[in-house]
Amino acid sequence: MSRAGQMRGAGLAVLAAIALVGISCAPLNSKLPKDRYPTKSGDGPVAGVTGAPRNGYRFTNLAGGRDDNRLFVCLTFSGGGTRAAALAYGAMIALRQTKIKWPREETLLDEVDCISSVSGGSFTAAYYGLFGERLFQDFEQKMLYRDIEGGLILKGMAPWNWPWLWSPYYSRIDLAANYYDDTIYEHKKYRALIEHGRRPFIILNATNIGNESRFPFTQEQFDLLGSDLSDYSVARAVAASSVFPFLLCLLTLENYQHLDGFTIPTVYQVARDDYYLNRSQYHWAQSEREYVEYPMPYVHLLDGGLADNIGLRPVINAYEQTNGFIMRNLPEIDRLVIISVNARTKGEDPSGNGRHTPYIIPTVALATADTAMDNYSFDSVDLMNRLVDEIRQAEKEQQSAGIRSSVHAVPYAIEISFEAIANKDRRREFYGIGTNFGLPAEQVRALISEGCELLKNDATFRCMLEDLERDGRGTATTESACNDLTVDHHPAAADGIVCPAGGGWPAG
Amino acid sequence: MEYLVVKYKGNDCGVIIDDVTGDWVTNEVSWVSAGHHVVRLSMPAGSFTPAQIAVELNGTSPQHPKTIQFFQA
Numbered sequence: 385m386s387r388a389g390q391m392r393g394a395g396l397a398v399l400a401a402i403a404l405v406g407i408s409c410a411p412l413n414s415k416l417p418k419d420r421y422p423t424k425s426g427d428g429p430v431a432g433v434t435g436a437p438r439n440g441y442r443f444t445n446l447a448g449g450r451d452d453n454r455l456f457v458c459l460t461f462s463g464g465g466t467r468a469a470a471l472a473y474g475a476m477i478a479l480r481q482t483k484i485k486w487p488r489e490e491t492l493l494d495e496v497d498c499i500s501s502v503s504g505g506s507f508t509a510a511y512y513g514l515f516g517e518r519l520f521q522d523f524e525q526k527m528l529y530r531d532i533e534g535g536l537i538l539k540g541m542a543p544w545n546w547p548w549l550w551s552p553y554y555s556r557i558d559l560a561a562n563y564y565d566d567t568i569y570e571h572k573k574y575r576a577l578i579e580h581g582r583r584p585f586i587i588l589n590a591t592n593i594g595n596e597s598r599f600p601f602t603q604e605q606f607d608l609l610g611s612d613l614s615d616y617s618v619a620r621a622v623a624a625s626s627v628f629p630f631l632l633c634l635l636t637l638e639n640y641q642h643l644d645g646f647t648i649p650t651v652y653q654v655a656r657d658d659y660y661l662n663r664s665q666y667h668w669a670q671s672e673r674e675y676v677e678y679p680m681p682y683v684h685l686l687d688g689g690l691a692d693n694i695g696l697r698p699v700i701n702a703y704e705q706t707n708g709f710i711m712r713n714l715p716e717i718d719r720l721v722i723i724s725v726n727a728r729t730k731g732e733d734p735s736g737n738g739r740h741t742p743y744i745i746p747t748v749a750l751a752t753a754d755t756a757m758d759n760y761s762f763d764s765v766d767l768m769n770r771l772v773d774e775i776r777q778a779e780k781e782q783q784s785a786g787i788r789s790s791v792h793a794v795p796y797a798i799e800i801s802f803e804a805i806a807n808k809d810r811r812r813e814f815y816g817i818g819t820n821f822g823l824p825a826e827q828v829r830a831l832i833s834e835g836c837e838l839l840k841n842d843a844t845f846r847c848m849l850e851d852l853e854r855d856g857r858g859t860a861t862t863e864s865a866c867n868d869l870t871v872d873h874h875p876a877a878a879d880g881i882v883c884p885a886g887g888g889w890p891a892g
Numbered sequence: 893m894e895y896l897v898v899k900y901k902g903n904d905c906g907v908i909i910d911d912v913t914g915d916w917v918t919n920e921v922s923w924v925s926a927g928h929h930v931v932r933l934s935m936p937a938g939s940f941t942p943a944q945i946a947v948e949l950n951g952t953s954p955q956h957p958k959t960i961q962f963f964q965a
Contacts, residue, residue: 650930651930654959662926662927666927706929712932
């Protein structure tokens, strides 16, 4: 090589090194100021000194009181790429068309208090949280009909992005987060959600691979990292929630513990004595305390589906745990409705056709992740159903003993999934839709329609609306219309839902 | 805010009461799962002694939990 060539080579190397140093760090989470440390009760400090973000993104900071609590509605959106986002969006359309009188005339969507989501479902949840009604105006074009994977590949191939991707501190997930910010979430941060100050409380869930537990993007969770969620990008939280294993890299957060003067809230401390009484509560508290007591400087997050692919656990915890936002409002809740939109797959397994051992990549790797996600999701639904049965039984015993009831609401647990599609060929077609982020338009259209139809025709959804209408007419009794699910109910609120056309997919 | 920590033995319906007056000392918990619970008091902690705190589970006679702790936050 000539001397001039060597000089050029050396110059390029220096420029690359400068570029790497200059862009070496993707934005991480910021440190929690001392005046915003949580109190022993686990709540944020009293609001009002430095404005809305002071208290952080917590359920207790969102508007809503006794009237809003009377009908308490939580939604959970599963993972599953664009198919999950579209199915959840279809269910949202149905809720928006469900007209109720409680006591004012409104829609059931107006009454939604929380949305917990995973992966693909997080796209829909986050958008609704940030932009509200705009979801129904531009989300389809901005996200559902967009080839997100194609867009990401193009971004990765652009030469001006290569220096970023060479950096050990910047990865494909950062590129994805920036892409979501540019194309969907308009660079909004959690500060925007706090300033809205309205429900629903959006819980985007990822999985911490360090302690193998669920990691919700809420201020309560960030408290334990000594971090302030309000400055964090919502798009990055969505990206963390949807980092499917083996396809994208992990998203990293900084843990600022040990913080001087930080005291872990009492609820985490007392639960460590519950090993023999309540092991799930014990393990939950144990893994949460580790962020503070045995802090690792960084937390690496993967797809939320690995810890719970249906997003139901945060809602169960909010019901069961002593500081849970449902538990704390229970006495004011007359009707509690939990709707899970489950876009789980059930594809045909081609590996059984051949004698040879399936390849590690991708067959075994993907099957490992899928199996964990599906099993845990099934467990979550089962746990919810058992909880409902226990509460219902306890309520019955109280009533028969003539004792005042301390439980005001037995949850209506509604799960919609493709399993409810009666025609088996049609059901198989829906189960076979890919979980990638980029689907043919006709499949997206069909998923939106199906999400709406599945909810509209769900037996528990209909009997729940029947109960609400009885409440409105003043004819409610202690017997719920849902006590006998073999009866067909025709509440006007459900019959009035007009779902968008599915567009004829699948043919036949 | 004043808080109370109590410990339950099993999943059940119940309320935490002042065993002398029968009043609920908190309006936050009505479904209890096993383990320790932190609850916000709906009246000043000075209104009763720990010995008065009882848990009325599913209509049974009030039980006096061993773990009783008040704190302010």
